[in-house]
Amino acid sequence: MxxxxxxxxxxxxxxxxxxxxxxxxxxxxxxxxxxxxxxxxxxxxxxxxxxxxxxxxxxxxxxxxxxxxxxxxxxxxxxxxxxxxxxxxxxxxxxxxxxxxxxxxxxxxxxxxxxxxxxxxxxxxxxxxxxxxxxxxxxxxxxxxxxxxxxxIMHLNEHFLLAGLISVGLTFIIIVILSKALTKPLIEMKEATSRMSNGDYSVSLPKTGKDELGDLAHSIHLLAHQLDYLTKERNEFLASISHELRTPLTYIKGYTDIVHKRNLPRDEQEKYLGIILEETTRLSILIKELFDLAKFDQNTFVIQKKRIDFSEFLLKMEQKLLPAFIEKNMNLQVTCPPHLFLMADPIRLEQIFLNLLDNAMKYSQHGTRTDLKVEKKGTNLHITVTDNGKGIPETDLPHIFSRFYRVDKSRTRALGGSGLGLAIVKELVHAHDGKITVNSKENIGTEFAIILKGATE
CATH class of the missing domain: 3.30.450.20 (PAS domain)
Incomplete structure (x- = not known):
């Protein structure tokens, strides 16, 4: 039973x-x-x-x-x-x-x-x-x-009895076939979910038609793919975070031992202490980014929106970043209509543009130009950040917003950040009910497009 x-x-x-x-x-x-x-x-x-x-x-x-x-x-x-x-x-x-x-x-x-x-x-x-x-x-x-x-009447009863027995027999046979036909896909789904619970996500369910069973099979199939992706992403996340944490900790421990155990000249001590401070800052930023992502995952991240003058906001951003661009012999061009207002969190908005412009500066050559352009269409702001850098390979484009994903697999200290910047940018844009997309061609450049709602003049 x-x-x-x-x-x-x-x-x-x-x-x-x-x-x-x-x-x-x-x-x-x-x-x-x-x-x-x-x-x-x-x-x-x-x-x-x-x-x-x-x-x-x-x-x-x-x-x-x-x-x-x-x-x-x-x-x-x-x-x-x-x-x-x-x-x-x-x-x-x-x-x-x-x-x-x-x-x-x-x-x-x-x-x-x-x-x-x-x-x-x-x-x-x-x-x-x-x-x-x-x-x-x-x-x-x-x-x-x-x-x-x-x-x-007796003959009539005999006919009815015979018809009844035949009917019962046929009913039993039909019900056996029907019940097995109905439960077979359910049994296969149960076996598939059992395999998924044991970590085997390579499940394949037969198509049962465009009914509720078919929808359920399709949902289980999608769930298996999503769990497979999440498991791989989790493993990559753990590997990446262990690497990202181990690297600065190794530097901090190593140079601390040197400063502590050796009688070094003052200038060498300052050099090593500077490296320790740099790695401590890097570690602090990484932990803060991880903390922000954890808040996003738990839906506890709070956006404090207020009415900001967007053109004035971008002017301050330009003044803050312009010295870094000049130092790298690069040009930063900001175009925004005046008297443009937006309901947004200025701190988080600044975090979005700092990440995008820092990437543009980091992955572009000397003498190139980065454009930040703002247009108002209806009640939406269309913002583009365009650079003339080395671009992103087409195979990497679908993954650049993933956590710890970096196009530069070498993880060089000169270029490699934590790999969390664009993941945080995407979450912050979505927290503002916005949308972000990317378009890039190798050796030509990259363009990030952001749409934010609630713009007024």
């Missing part, structure tokens, strides 16, 4: 057998009642036919002729006068007397049924009055043995 196919089969079997039993019972009762009614109608019609003959010739010869006719038939006739005295009969039987004695009321012209209890009584019976010149001169009683009716 633990298998779903067995449970479904039993439920379907009970329901269908219940419906079939009800239908069979209803049809059986209807057919039996209809057949008995036909027998009574035929018996009444036969009596009325004899009555019509007797009304034309109500004499002993006609009476005897009718009695003789019925003696060779399956039915019996009794003809009486108006006082219920026997004047003719197809068969002598004491059982007829009690029905005739019970007929104490005047029968209608069309006749009537005086006994229809075919289950318990030996006969079913009808009566038809004989009228001559408007006066009732006698009666025609018709009788039929109920054994023949019961025999007919």
């Amino acid at each position: 633990k298998k779903l196919s067995v449970k479904l089969g039993i439920i379907f079997f009970i329901i269908i057998i219940g419906l079939e039993s009800f239908i069979f019972f209803y049809l059986h009762s209807s057919l039996v009642d209809s057949r008995v009614e036909e027998e009574l109608s035929e018996l009444q019609a036969r009596g009325n036919s004899h009555r019509a003959v007797l009304e034309m010739n109500f004499d002993p010869t006609t009476v005897n002729h009718i009695a003789l006719m019925e003696s060779e038939a399956d039915t019996d006739v009794v003809i009486t006068d108006s006082f219920f005295k026997f004047i003719g009969s197809s068969k002598q039987s004491i059982h007829f007397s009690k029905y005739i004695n019970q007929t104490i009321t005047t029968s209608p012209r069309k006749g009537k049924i005086i006994e229809d209890n075919w289950r318990e009584k030996p006969f079913i019976a009808t009566v038809s009055p004989i009228e001559v010149d408007g006066l009732t001169v006698g009666y025609v009683f018709m009788f039929q043995d109920t054994a023949s009716v019961q025999s007919l």
Whole structure:
């Protein structure tokens, strides 16, 4: 009883057998009642036919002729006068007397049924009055043995029983096939989820059609791919974070030992202490970025929006970054319409542009130009950051917003950041209900496009 196919089969079997039993019972009762009614109608019609003959010739010869006719038939006739005295009969039987004695009321012209209890009584019976010149001169009683009716019903019962057994057998076979067909994809899905729980995400489920089972199979298939991706991403994340944490810690520990154990000149101590400070700062930034990403994952990151003058905001950004660009002999061009306002978090917005412009400066050659351009379209701000750097390979473009993903696999200290900058940028843009996309070509440059809502003039 633990298998779903067995449970479904039993439920379907009970329901269908219940419906079939009800239908069979209803049809059986209807057919039996209809057949008995036909027998009574035929018996009444036969009596009325004899009555019509007797009304034309109500004499002993006609009476005897009718009695003789019925003696060779399956039915019996009794003809009486108006006082219920026997004047003719197809068969002598004491059982007829009690029905005739019970007929104490005047029968209608069309006749009537005086006994229809075919289950318990030996006969079913009808009566038809004989009228001559408007006066009732006698009666025609018709009788039929109920054994023949019961025999007919018995044959009908046998047919119904045979049909019922065939129906039950076919129902059982169909339900077995149907329940297995319904539960087979569910069993395969259960096995697939069991494999997924053990870390095997290479599941493949057959297509079951465009129904709920098909949707479920598709969802499990997508879940397996997502879990596989998340597992790989988690492993890469742990490997990357261990590397990123180990590198500065190694520097800090190594140079601290040197400064502590060796009697170094003042200038060398300053040099090593500077490296320790640099690595400590790098480690602090990495931990802060990881903390921010953890907040994003837990939906606890808060954006403090306020109305800012966007052109003034970008002017301050340009003044802050321009010396670094000049030092690298690079040009920074900021284009923004005046008196443009936006509801945003200025600190987080600055973090977005610092990351993008720092990348543009880091991965571009001396003498190149970086453009930050802002356009207002409706209530949206369209912002592009374009550089003339070495670009991003097409195979790397789908992954550059992933955590710890770096196009430069060498992880050089000159170029390699923590690999979290663009992941944080993407989360910050989404936190502002915005959208960020990237377009790049190798040796030509890269363009980041950001759309932010809620711009006013």
